Amino acid sequence: MTTIISCQDIYHRYDAGGAGEVDALDGVDLEIDESEFVAIIGPNGSGKSTLAKHMNALLLPHQGRVLVAGRDTKDPDLLWEIRRTAGMVFQNPDNQIVATVVEEDVAFGPENLGLCPEEIKRRVVESLSAVEMTDYLKHAPHQLSGGQKQRVAIAGVLAMQPQVLVLDEPTAMLDPSGRREVLETVKRLNKQKGITVVLITHFMDEAVEADRVIVMDAGKIVVAGPPREVFSQVEVLRNVGLDVPQPTEVAHRLKAMGFDVPPDVLTVDELVAAVCR
Amino acid sequence: MFRSVIIGQYYPVESPVHALDPRTKILITFAFIVVLFVANNPAMYAVLAGFTLCSVALSKVPPRLIIRGLRPILFILVFTLTLHLFMTQGEELFRIGPLVASKEGVVQGVYIAVRLILLLFTTSLLTLTTSPISLTDGLESLMKPFSRVGVPAHELAMMMTIALRFIPTLMEEAERVMKAQMARGADFESGHILQRAKSLVPLLVPLFVSAFRRADDLAMAMEARCYRGGENRTRMKQLHAGQRDVVAGAATLLVVSLVVFMRWGVR
C-alpha cells in the first residue's frame, strides 16, 4: 500500500493566547496509507486538531516534516496542490459555507482551481450526489440542518477531487441523526471511492468504525492499532481521559472480576455472544 | 425552529424585466437617474414617467409594492414641496402669515417631487426584479475592467456575498444571545434611550466576538479550499447578455436621447 501522508518526527510549539490557541506536538511519527480510514482520538489539548492541520499545510511543523503524496508541506510552491490533495472539513458547519446557495458553495473550490464552467458544473453535480444532497442544489445554507450543512461542506471538498479527506471533529456540534448522516457519508466515500479518511473525533462509536485508531495525549501518540486492539486497553484510555464503548468496559470489568471474557469486545452483539458461550 | 428570511425586496416572478442581465438593469437605472436631472419641463418628465410606468408594467410586480417604496421618503417629499412652495420668488398665489406661496414655487416643488418619485420607483424596480446575488454578480462584472486601476472588484463582491450569506445566520444568533441574556435578567425594552443603548452591550459584544471568530474559521476553510484571491479564478455562473438586453438597452438609449434632444437640441 502506498503511503499518502507521512508525518516524520514533527514538533509544533504551543502558541499561547485567546483565539489563536494551538496545542503542542511533541515528536509525532505517523504514516497513513492510501484508502485507509484512520481515526485520531484524544482529550482536548492532546494536539489532534493541530496534527490534522499539518496534513494540509494550514500549519507547518517547527521541526520534522510532513509529506502529502510525496510533497513537502514546507514548500510554498506546492501549497495549493497539497491543499487540493488533502481536503479538510471543520467542526462548525456554518463557518465553512461561503456562498448564499448550496450549488455555488460547492463550486467555490473548483472556481479557485480555475477550472472551466462546464467542468465546475459537472463536479458540483457529482459531489452533491456523492453526499446525497442533490435535492438541495438551490437551497440556502440557513435552511439546512447541521448534518446537511456538513455534507455540503464535504461535497465542497470532494469537488476538488482530493485523495485524502481530513475531518476535524466534524460531528461535535451535531445531534445524533446528523452525526449518523456524516459518518455514513464518510464511510461510504472511503469504501466506495477509496478516498483516504482521517477522522478526528472524541466519539468512540465513530472511532470503532475505522481501520486504525490513533490515541493522542499531550502532543504524543500514546497507542495506535486496529480498534479492537486499542479499545481493549481500557486502563490506558481511562488514564488519558477517554471513553471506551460501554460493552468493552463491561467486558473489562468482568475480566477483572475473574471471568473468562475476551477483553476486545466492541459491540453489544459480541458481548452477548461471549457471555452466552 | 422554522426560519425563512427574505433578504432585500426581491420579488421572484417571471417577467421580461426579471430575465434581463443584471448588468443591463444596473446600467439602465444609472442612465435613467442621470437623465432625470436633465429634465426640466413637463414634456420631458412625461416621457420619463412613461418609460418608468412601462417598465413597472412589464415587470409584473404588483404596483402596491412599488408605491410602498415611497413610504420612507414621504416626509422628505412633503418637506421639499413645502420648502419650494414658500421659498421661491414669484407671482403670489396665497399667503400664510409671513410666508408667501408663489406660482413658480408650485411648479418647482412639483418638478422636484416628481423627480424624487421617479427616482425611487426606478431604484425600487431594480431591487424588486434583481436578486441580491445577481446584483452582486452584475456589479462585480461591471467593476472588473476597473480592477486594473486598483478597484478591488472581486474582493468587494466576495465581501457582499459573504455578508448576504451570513445575514440569516447572524440574525438567528442575535436572537439566541438575546434570549440567553434575558434568561439572566437582562432587559432590552424598558428605560430611556441611554439606558437602552447600554443594555445592548451584552448583546453586541458576544455578536462581535462571534463574528470575528467566524471570520477566522471561514478564512481557514476558504484557504483549505485553495482560495487565494481573485486572480486566475473562474466562475461557474456566467452572465449572458442576450437579445432582450439589446432591446432594453436600445429602448433606454432612445428615451435618453429624446430627453437630451428636448433639452438642448431645439434652439
Add this chain to the structure above:
Amino acid sequence: MPVIVESLSYVYNKNSPFEVKALDDVSLEIGDNEAIGLIGPTGSGKSTLVQHLNGLIRPQTGRVIVDGTDLSQKKVDMKKVRRRVGLVFQYPEYQLFEETVLQDVAFGPKNLGYSQEEAEQRAKDALLAVGLSSSVHMRSPFDLSGGQMRRVAIAGVLAMGPAILVLDEPTAGLDPRGRDDLLRHLSSLRAEKQMTVVLVSHSMEDVAKVAERVLVMQRGRIAKDGPTREVFQASEELEAMGLGVPAVTRLMKRLGEKGKPVSQNAITVEEAAEQIARVLRAGEGEQHV
C-alpha cells in the same frame, strides 16, 4: 414550590404559510429537588417547552405556573420568574461579554437588583460551585479555555440562585473528561442546594447517569414520563422514535432475550457488570454440582 404546566400548546408563525405546531397539549409538574432528563428527537418541542418555563415564551393556550405565578397573565414579574428558573442554553460560552469573569458572572445577580458587593459574592460562590478557582476571577472570559468558559457561563446562571436549573445539552462539544467533570459538579450542586436539575440531552448515557426521572417528547407531546429505569426499559419504542438507549440497556435486553436471567434494570456499566457477574457465577455454580 413546583412548576406546573397545564395543557400547554404553542404554534410558531401562526396564520402564516410557515405555521409549525411546536407544543401540543403538554401537561406536567416539576417539584423540588428533582433530577429530570428531557429527551426527544430534534424538533420534538424540547426547546420550546423549556423556554416557557422561565417566561421567554408566553403561553398561547394553556397555563404555566411558576411558584404560584401564572405566566399567562398580562403583568408578570419576570425577574422573579427568572430568579426562580435558571436556563442555560446550548454553548452558553457564546453569551460571555464582560471584561472580567467576575463581572460577567455578577451580571445576572445585578439584573435581579442585588448590590455590587452582594452580586460579586454570589458570583464568587457560583464560580467555586462549578470548580473554578479564584485565579480566574480577574481574567477576561475570552482568555479561558472552552471548557472553562462554559463553566463561567453556567456560573452566571447559578449566581442568580435558581431553585430549578434547566440546562440544554450542557456537555455538548466537551471531551469525555470535561463531560464527566461537569456532570459530577451538577450532581453535587443538586445535593448541596437541593435544586431541581432538568437536563435536556441527546446523550442517553448522560441522562442515565444524572436523571431520576425522564420525560420523553415527540412531536410536541410528552410521550413518556417516569423513573429513568422504567423509561429506558421501553427500548424498542424509544428506538422507533429515533432515540437510542444506553448501550448497556440494549445489552441487558439482548441477554434477557437469550434466556439469561439478568435484571433489566441496569442502566450503567457498573450495574450491568454486576448483573452479568451474578448470572455467570450462578451458571458456574450449577456446573460444579
